[in-house]
Amino acid sequence: MSIKFEKKPGLVIYLTAGDPDLATTRDMAIAAVDAGADVIELGVPFSDPLADGPVIQRASERAVAKGTRLEDVLKTCREIRNARANAGIILFSYLNPVVRYGMTAFAKAAKDAGADGVLLTDMIVEEAGEYLEAMRANDLAPVFLAAPTSPDERLKAIAENSRGFVYAISRVGITGTQTELAADAETLVKRLKQFAQIPVALGFGISTPEHVKTVAGFADAAVVGSALVALVEKTPAAEAPRAVGEFVRQLKEGGQPST
Amino acid sequence: MSPVETINRPAPAPKSSAPGRFGAYGGRYVPETLMAALLELDQCYAEAQADPAFHAELNALLQTYCGRPTPLYFAKRLSEQLGGAKIYLKREDLLHTGAHKINNALGQALLAKRMGKTRIIAETGAGQHGVATATVCALFGLECVVYMGEEDMRRQEPNVYRMRLLGAEVRGVSAGSATLKDAINEAMRDWVTNVRNTFYILGSALGSHPYPTIVRDFQRVISRESREQILAAEDKLPDTVVACVGGGSNAIGAFYEYLNDASVALVGVEAGGRGTALGEHAARFHGGIPGVLQGTYSYVLQDDAGQVSSTHSVSAGLDYASVGPEHAMLHDSGRATYTYAMDHEALEAVKVLSRTEGIIPALESAHAIAEAIKLAPKMGKDKILMVNVSGRGDKDIGILRNEMSLEGSEAKK
Numbered sequence: 299m300s301i302k303f304e305k306k307p308g309l310v311i312y313l314t315a316g317d318p319d320l321a322t323t324r325d326m327a328i329a330a331v332d333a334g335a336d337v338i339e340l341g342v343p344f345s346d347p348l349a350d351g352p353v354i355q356r357a358s359e360r361a362v363a364k365g366t367r368l369e370d371v372l373k374t375c376r377e378i379r380n381a382r383a384n385a386g387i388i389l390f391s392y393l394n395p396v397v398r399y400g401m402t403a404f405a406k407a408a409k410d411a412g413a414d415g416v417l418l419t420d421m422i423v424e425e426a427g428e429y430l431e432a433m434r435a436n437d438l439a440p441v442f443l444a445a446p447t448s449p450d451e452r453l454k455a456i457a458e459n460s461r462g463f464v465y466a467i468s469r470v471g472i473t474g475t476q477t478e479l480a481a482d483a484e485t486l487v488k489r490l491k492q493f494a495q496i497p498v499a500l501g502f503g504i505s506t507p508e509h510v511k512t513v514a515g516f517a518d519a520a521v522v523g524s525a526l527v528a529l530v531e532k533t534p535a536a537e538a539p540r541a542v543g544e545f546v547r548q549l550k551e552g553g554q555p556s557t
Numbered sequence: 558m559s560p561v562e563t564i565n566r567p568a569p570a571p572k573s574s575a576p577g578r579f580g581a582y583g584g585r586y587v588p589e590t591l592m593a594a595l596l597e598l599d600q601c602y603a604e605a606q607a608d609p610a611f612h613a614e615l616n617a618l619l620q621t622y623c624g625r626p627t628p629l630y631f632a633k634r635l636s637e638q639l640g641g642a643k644i645y646l647k648r649e650d651l652l653h654t655g656a657h658k659i660n661n662a663l664g665q666a667l668l669a670k671r672m673g674k675t676r677i678i679a680e681t682g683a684g685q686h687g688v689a690t691a692t693v694c695a696l697f698g699l700e701c702v703v704y705m706g707e708e709d710m711r712r713q714e715p716n717v718y719r720m721r722l723l724g725a726e727v728r729g730v731s732a733g734s735a736t737l738k739d740a741i742n743e744a745m746r747d748w749v750t751n752v753r754n755t756f757y758i759l760g761s762a763l764g765s766h767p768y769p770t771i772v773r774d775f776q777r778v779i780s781r782e783s784r785e786q787i788l789a790a791e792d793k794l795p796d797t798v799v800a801c802v803g804g805g806s807n808a809i810g811a812f813y814e815y816l817n818d819a820s821v822a823l824v825g826v827e828a829g830g831r832g833t834a835l836g837e838h839a840a841r842f843h844g845g846i847p848g849v850l851q852g853t854y855s856y857v858l859q860d861d862a863g864q865v866s867s868t869h870s871v872s873a874g875l876d877y878a879s880v881g882p883e884h885a886m887l888h889d890s891g892r893a894t895y896t897y898a899m900d901h902e903a904l905e906a907v908k909v910l911s912r913t914e915g916i917i918p919a920l921e922s923a924h925a926i927a928e929a930i931k932l933a934p935k936m937g938k939d940k941i942l943m944v945n946v947s948g949r950g951d952k953d954i955g956i957l958r959n960e961m962s963l964e965g966s967e968a969k970k
Contacts, residue, residue: 346733348851392849420586420852445589448590452593
């Protein structure tokens, strides 16, 4: 298991695989790991990303238009794993591409590709029987989302069924950057910590070193997605890995909690 | 494995013990943020179901505001012209706002009031559900935002104006093919963001549990009435009931009370569009395979990588890549059969019904009429064919004018 957050601030980096292309995705992931990212979330592009804001919607659309398939993302995962044996890698997907591939076959393939875990955006704990079985059989970590709206009994089930870490959503809403961290965020992490024996990572709307620093004060890790994807969108492919590495370094260094 | 074999391989149903299943189909596949709201809705709906005051208020409004019961009309000239079965039309087109959609919009608005939600959102394809929702929001003084694909806003322009006249805000959606699926994505993004004060009035029998059940229950009134009406008129049940299927709310409403009447054949009619290739139609049972879209497990038109494909239909209300999960169950069990009508057949059916009976059906409903035109001549004169006319065609005048010449009887290519 390569999911661990050793040096504060813990940092999870989301990238939409296939945007701008798979080779660049691989190189950006490696650059992010080298710059201090603890876990890479490799996003499988989907035609209908209903939990995502405009930035990740556009990235998904570009990647789908290029014909990026789940198989391709698995191959990219393998390449990242070959290059960086100790990186944490999570496959991040909407359910349908996985159902189309077949849940059991997917879990096997994810393991073969060197992934540590899986996060399915539209999978809730009540529906997860077969999914959890497939994850267990392949020693993969299922990561569930926890929301500010989730009552305690749901947070408990989410914490108990997650492995690796729990992904706490900082605010009600879709993915995307924002200037201020929601007040919901710290409350949710505290509520989750009552039940979670594993690390809690906080995501949605985290885009600056200051945000990361704030999050490091109460959570085990910060997840940065849309801000990275927006950077990729405006950077030529050849320069993207360097730009991603530089941004991740800023997040890691600037995000150190003041003690 | 060749691409063809891959496409035809059915994906196994996710195993689940959670509620809201129709056989293998249905379920709740949503972002966690929405779960509290769905559970709250589930509970509120159960309480409302058990509350006589809720039913009394709903039924009084259905009667005095919406115009229920709707007539069951014997289409004598159409029956004679086709030379077979006696054709009866269930006239949902005569309801207030011009379609069956208000049955459900009214019921859900009452649930929203019960839950103390002050803001309503909805998606709409043809605009009929959007108009129905804008109408009940005006009636109850609720804020209303309707998401509509920009392509649908263009082709159903009169309904956009009606919604705005009723005080609703119509937000255009330009993503994807800018039709119903894209409007639902955007409505769900709004709901995730504003879930604390917002009620999502979903317009068809799809989405996450409990919506398919709630929508079906509010539309059941169609077959509850039609069953009594046909028994009163003919002293027997219909041999066949035909309805168009987009998401499937009018069809499930028209079928439901006949499910245990084994002698009654149930026929759903999907949009055949302009061809059989993926992207050219919206016939989920003729090219779709089971998958998860927008909260539910059902048949989905998709490619072999699990990307949802674009769809086409001349009728915006049927132009959707998935279908309500209860229809998926009825399809697999064989209790209902699903066929399709092409764009040109639906257009022709509009003209036939207009000229034989003086009834201009919505393009959606015209798909059911088109199937009746094929079926009736093959049935004996003692047989009864019931067609659900889910909506009226005024909204489609712009499309009809562009697509069809009134001189000849052939639709333009």
